[in-house]
Amino acid sequence: MKTARLVLLCLSFWPFNSLADTVPVGIAPPESAPEGCVDTADGNFTIGTLALSAKRKRESASEAVNGTFVLNLQDGVLRDDSGRIGSIVANYQFQFDGPPPQAGAIYTGGFSVCANNSLALGGSTVWYRCTSGNFMNIYDRNVAPQCVAANIIV
Template sequence: MQMVACSSDSTLSITLANGVLKDAQGRTGYIAANYQFQFDDPPQAGAIYTAGWSVCGNGSLALGGSNVFYQCLSGSFYNLYSETIGAQCEAVTINALQLVTC
């Protein structure tokens, strides 16, 4: 069963097609040279992964064979990474949701 969430103007809406993530502005989801998960158009030079994304049977987002990402505290907010970059990081999974208008 797929999870559903309400969409709003501040919701990050992503599509996945042929292993490539795109946001609502058409920017590519990728892993930058510093292992950070971000969206740009075009991806930054030196990007590690610009494709290879999938959704696992349990609904989690995966890159290659791993569905583990790391949220790392940076001041008062978190950035997402494909690798841990220090003690301020903790392992997380990212769940794919169907967005609906509520």
């Protein structure tokens, strides 16, 4: 009996449980992309944000992410120039990780580029820029009072 408990205790520390946390690439929201959007883009592109309330000059990709941020889109999966996968993680933040995607990621696919040069996730082109200290995070939903609706412009 002591041996069985020792084996169970050892197995609980074994890295097998990390395999269960692996998130597949390509998990998409149930909604289809908006009309005029495609899930594969020719070549690479950069992104920036545009607050929907202001409709002023968009923030450039370098302003948005403090450096050139080059992306590509293939079959709804968004990757940066380092091969990291664009995803919506457990706190609804849009970020790039991996590969593999961050454990607990909600969506790892379902992205599309629309005719109006906006980035969509599922059926929506609306994102939320949320101030966090002296920078902003981007979310797929409104998570706090300081968030403003925005488009991600490609």
